Amino acid sequence: MSGILNSINTNVGAMVALDSLNQTDMQLNAAQNEISTGYRVSSATDDGAAYAVAQSVRSDVSALTAANQQLGGVQGLLSTTTTGLNDISNLMGSMRDVLVALSNGNTTGEQRTQYAQQYNSYLSNLKGYIEDAAYNGTSLIDNMGGGTISNVSVITNEVGATYSIATFSGSALYAALQFTTTQLDGATTVAALITNTGAFISQFNSVNTELNTYGAATNYVTNQISYNSDKIDALNTGLGALIDADLAQESALLESLQTRQQLATQALTLADQAPSTLLTLVKNA
Numbered sequence: 001m002s003g004i005l006n007s008i009n010t011n012v013g014a015m016v017a018l019d020s021l022n023q024t025d026m027q028l029n030a031a032q033n034e035i036s037t038g039y040r041v042s043s044a045t046d047d048g049a050a051y052a053v054a055q056s057v058r059s060d061v062s063a064l065t066a067a068n069q070q071l072g073g074v075q076g077l078l079s080t081t082t083t084g085l086n087d088i089s090n091l092m093g094s095m096r097d098v099l100v101a102l103s104n105g106n107t108t109g110e111q112r113t114q115y116a117q118q119y120n121s122y123l124s125n126l127k128g129y130i131e132d133a134a135y136n137g138t139s140l141i142d143n144m145g146g147g148t149i150s151n152v153s154v155i156t157n158e159v160g161a162t163y164s165i166a167t168f169s170g171s172a173l174y175a176a177l178q179f180t181t182t183q184l185d186g187a188t189t190v191a192a193l194i195t196n197t198g199a200f201i202s203q204f205n206s207v208n209t210e211l212n213t214y215g216a217a218t219n220y221v222t223n224q225i226s227y228n229s230d231k232i233d234a235l236n237t238g239l240g241a242l243i244d245a246d247l248a249q250e251s252a253l254l255e256s257l258q259t260r261q262q263l264a265t266q267a268l269t270l271a272d273q274a275p276s277t278l279l280t281l282v283k284n285a
Contacts, residue, residue, distance in 0.1 A: 041243040050242055057239045063158035064228045064235075071225050074154045074165070077135040078218040084133030084141065085168075085211050088126055092204050095122045095177070099200060102184055103191035116184045123177055130170035140214070141170040156224050163224070165217050168210045176203050 044051045098119045133141050143149045152165045183189045193200040
């Protein structure tokens with residue numbers, strides 16, 4: 001004898017079938033959400049702990065991206081500065097050649113005058129190089145207008161670490177190379193300028209030292225950008241493993257759940273017909 005009560009008031013079969021259908025619908029909605037969003041965890045209601053970790057990782061990625069944007073601007077500034085200083089160094093090599101010619105006591109008269117004019121022409125070009133060494137309105141070496149230039153500090157990572165870059169006074173360099181007519185007129189005085197400790201060589205060495213300094217800074221910024229990019233990739237990979245949906249698996253599950261939904265619907269339909277069957281039995285009694 002069956003233990004299931006045959007009743008028109010309580011349709012146990014329909015309740016079981018409806019519960020099964022509701023459970024299948026919930027799983028089906030979850031699978032469809034994962035497939036449509038691509039995420040296994042798309043909100044805190046899916047997996048609160050995983051979602052909290054994901055939000056923290058997303059914030060790190062965003063902060064690193066912002067840091068790289070700032071570093072990119074500084075990279076442009078350093079590139080412009082290095083190019084300017086390199087051109088200045090090359091120009092000073094030509095200026096040194098002129099000074100060597102002027103240090104020769106046999107260079108006299110009009111020839112000496114022409115060399116002096118050539119030196120001053122180079123000096124004018126050097127001033128232009130200093131003034132043009134700017135990137136997006138910022139310069140590390142141009143204070144020819146009598147203003148001040150400031151060290152540049154840039155955020156390098158997601159925790160706010162900074163890297164500072166010092167300035168080099170272009171106006172001081174220009175002023176140190178403005179030799180008087182009297183200085184350029186005497187072979188002996190010119191020779192003193194180009195000795196190992198002379199005023200010109202000291203400035204020439206100073207420019208080359210700054211080239212080394214800014215070159216090292218450029219390498220640091222470039223390496224930091226590369227490191228941040230690698231870290232962003234690693235964080236995104238970990239984030240994907242944490243919250244991304246396995247689309248192949250979810251697609252197979254979706255097909256299975258759709259079949260279960262059809263079967264559960266059919267079962268509910270049959271269960272709903274049970275009271276009608278009982279009425280038939282009553283009429284025939």
